[in-house]
Amino acid sequence: MKIAVITGGSSGIGKSAAIQLGQRGVAVILTYRGQQAGAEAAMNEIEAAGGSALALKLDVSRVSEFAGFVEQIKDLLQTRWQQSQFDYLVNNAGMGGGMPFTEISEDYYDQIFNTNFKGPFFLTQALLPLLRDGGQIINVSSNATQLATPGFSAYGASKAALSCATRYLAKELSPRGIRVNAVSPGPVVTNLADGAFAKHPEYIEPLAAQTALGRIGQPDDVGRLIAALLSEDCRWVTAQDIQVSGGYLL
């Protein structure tokens, strides 16, 4: 049985990826930060369909907590599945939200970079001994790295760092047969940016109008790509940053 660790599995894209992988027979360890109920809902949906899932609390912006998290994973792999390693790491947890460049404080910058780049970077390093040779890593980046939408300089730059590191890790981890790719969604209706789409449903239509396929993205549009990329069908794909946006601003 293949086992995936997915950060930010309590909501949106991560929750979808967890459920999609569960449906494909992959056991899932998903993490949440604040939304335990969302994580449990994902876990219950996977188990109700005959899959296997666990939820753990993790704040990816706190590197000092990673050693304890690794020990937790090590124990759970053994007790739940009698395994010493897992197969797939999906660095999905992230924070969004725009702020004009002139207003960005050092605190906000640190929060964005710690969550979107430093966290996944060092979490990957910490979990690497538990990742099987021939395993895979997917980093959830953003197509903001290719745009220049005002207000997203810190967010876009944090994701550009993640996309860049993806290529470097693909090379450096290739001797172990580990594939490393990024997926870069366009706008997707999730809880990102403190539930901006729920608070401002009027944002959705203009974004749909700028999307070639005529609607805004849904979590499953990205969750399915993540599951597909982790499959054997994509075994020759590495070091890629795959846009999944329905042709946003094409």
Ligand SMILES: NC(=O)c1ccc[n+]([C@@H]2O[C@H](COP(=O)([O-])OP(=O)(O)OC[C@H]3O[C@@H](n4cnc5c(N)ncnc54)[C@H](OP(=O)(O)O)[C@@H]3O)[C@@H](O)[C@H]2O)c1
């Ligand atoms: N939605 C979009 O338009 C869009 C576009 C491009 C890229 N993305 C990227 O897609 C990824 C998933 O976001 P989403 O859109 O699905 O948003 P979401 O619904 O808000 O989900 C974000 C997930 O990340 C977790 N998270 C946030 N900060 C965390 C932290 N410090 N430590 C641990 N977990 C944390 C959340 O956990 P809790 O809720 O439990 O706190 C939640 O599970 C992010 O990396 C985001 O940047 C999204």
